[in-house]
Amino acid sequence: MEVPTPRTALVTGASRGLGLLVARELARRGYSLVLCARTADDLYAARDDLTARGADVLAVPCDVRNAQEVEYLVARAIGHRGGLDLVVNVAGSTSWSTWRASSRSGRWSR
Numbered sequence: 001m002e003v004p005t006p007r008t009a010l011v012t013g014a015s016r017g018l019g020l021l022v023a024r025e026l027a028r029r030g031y032s033l034v035l036c037a038r039t040a041d042d043l044y045a046a047r048d049d050l051t052a053r054g055a056d057v058l059a060v061p062c063d064v065r066n067a068q069e070v071e072y073l074v075a076r077a078i079g080h081r082g083g084l085d086l087v088v089n090v091a092g093s094t095s096w097s098t099w100r101a102s103s104r105s106g107r108w109s110r
C-alpha cells in the first residue's frame with residue numbers, strides 16, 4: 001500500500017493571531033508547515049508551540065513586503081519537503097486602537 005506524501009503549507013503572518021490559528025488547524029490535518037513573520041523571536045516561539053503539538057515546522061523570518069525575502073521564503077518552503085501544496089497569506093496587522101478611535105469619532109454611527 002502506498003504511503004501518502006505529507007502535504008506542505010506555507011502560512012504567512014503565522015507568529016500569532018489568525019495565522020497561528022490557521023497553522024494549528026493545518027498541522028492538525030497533517031500538513032507540514034512553513035511559517036513566516038517579521039519578528040524572529042515570536043516566530044520561533046510559534047514554531048516551538050506547534051512542534052510541541054507534534055507538527056513538522058520550518059520557520060523563516062520574512063517581511064512579505066520585500067520581494068527578495070519572499071523569493072527566499074518560497075524557495076525554502078519548496079525545499080522543505082520537496083513541494084508546496086497550499087499558501088495561506090494572513091500577514092497583516094489588526095489595529096484595535098484604530099477601531100476604538102474610529103468608534104469614538106462617531107464614524108460607525110453614520
Ligand SMILES: NC(=O)c1ccc[n+]([C@@H]2O[C@H](COP(=O)([O-])OP(=O)(O)OC[C@H]3O[C@@H](n4cnc5c(N)ncnc54)[C@H](OP(=O)(O)O)[C@@H]3O)[C@@H](O)[C@H]2O)c1
Pocket residue numbers: 012013014015016017018019036037038039040042062063064065090091092093094
Ligand atoms: N483578527 C480579526 O478579527 C480579523 C478579521 C478580519 C481580517 N483580519 C485581517 O487578518 C490579518 C491578520 O490579523 P490578525 O488579527 O491575526 O493580526 P495580528 O494578530 O496582528 O498578527 C499579524 C501577523 O502577521 C505578521 N505580519 C505583519 N506584517 C507582516 C509582514 N509585513 N510580513 C510578514 N509578516 C507580517 C505578524 O508578525 P510580525 O509583526 O512579527 O511580522 C503576525 O504574525 C490582518 O490583515 C487583519 O486585518 C483580522
